[in-house]
Amino acid sequence: MTKAEKVQFVIDTLEEIYPNPPIALEHQDxxxxxxxxxxxxxxxxxxxxxxxxxxxxxxxxxxxxxxxxxxxxxxxxxxxxxxxxxxxxxxxxxxxxxxxxxxxxxxxxxxxxxxxxxxxxxxxxxxxxAFGVPAFPVDTHIHRLMWRWNLSNGKNVVQTEIDAKRLFPKQLWNKLHLQIIWYGREYSPARGYRLEKDIITQKIGRKSFVDEVKG
Structure with a gap:
């Protein structure tokens, strides 16, 4: 798959699983x-x-x-x-x-x-x-998954944010931020990881990581 095809696969898969991702933190304003x-x-x-x-x-x-x-x-x-x-x-x-x-x-x-x-x-x-302005906040889940998906080199969150903004359409940033967080928690956690559950990493994941998990 080309990088563009991988990005589209991520977008399509996350949209299917999380069409309306909630904001996890409860707030009023x-x-x-x-x-x-x-x-x-x-x-x-x-x-x-x-x-x-x-x-x-x-x-x-x-x-x-x-x-x-x-x-x-x-x-x-x-x-x-x-x-x-x-x-x-x-x-x-x-x-x-x-x-x-x-x-x-x-x-x-x-x-x-x-x-x-x-x-x-x-x-x-x-x-x-809060304001609907396009942004791509990078937390530990997004940082981890962008590396696992071979969409960023994983050196630091600054680079991960740059890569995410470069690869994903701007109009999707706010929604993708939430979708990736939820996916990371439910399908691709840092602990208790199971490759068979992580459908995106199975399809486009970094070879070194996938081989290590399989090994």
Whole structure:
């Protein structure tokens, strides 16, 4: 198969399996999505969804979050990885939103990246899922699968994002981001991997990886 044929196979297969992929993190608006994504670093989406209801019951806006003490935020997000640093960042982020953006989450990736605790991936997720702006956030699942499918060299997430944006049509980026994440979780996980279940890797996968799994 040519690379173009492999890309089309990925698109067609994912569309068949996940025609309407949901956003895993529960949220109500751009701010609560921003907070949820920031909390998800080194933490599962499931754990974030367990924590955020009690957090958002108290602080579902920048103003309410900024009014809390760091220790109060820390208590509300107990159970999340990196609790101390995330609690501090949530308070600073809220204060930044109030002072710099009139309490509104900016629809601009560069501005989002100026916020405490917000890196490129978090900003990209918010742009894609809150504002519908084409982006291709690369998480561990996408990074892993792009390498397994021999669509990226896997050196780093920056290169993986460049490759994904180059190979896939821009109008599909936001949906494919979600589709690949769900596929990675359900069909091509890092642990408990079974090649017979991973229909895409069987068809287009990197030979060295497939041979290693078979071996």
């Amino acid at each position: 751009p701010y609560t999505l921003l907070v949820a994504v920031a909390l998800s670093a080194q933490t599962t989406d499931k754990k974030v969804n367990e924590i955020t209801p009690r957090l958002f019951a108290v602080a579902d806006s920048p103003k309410k979050m900024a009014n809390l003490e760091v220790e109060e935020i820390k208590n509300l997000i107990q159970g999340i990885g990196l609790t101390n640093s995330k609690a501090k960042n949530l308070k600073i982020m809220a204060e930044q939103l109030i002072h710099d953006f009139d309490g509104i989450v900016p629809n601009d990736i560069q501005k989002l990246e100026t916020l405490a605790g917000v890196g490129h991936k978090t900003a990209s997720v918010v742009m894609a899922q």
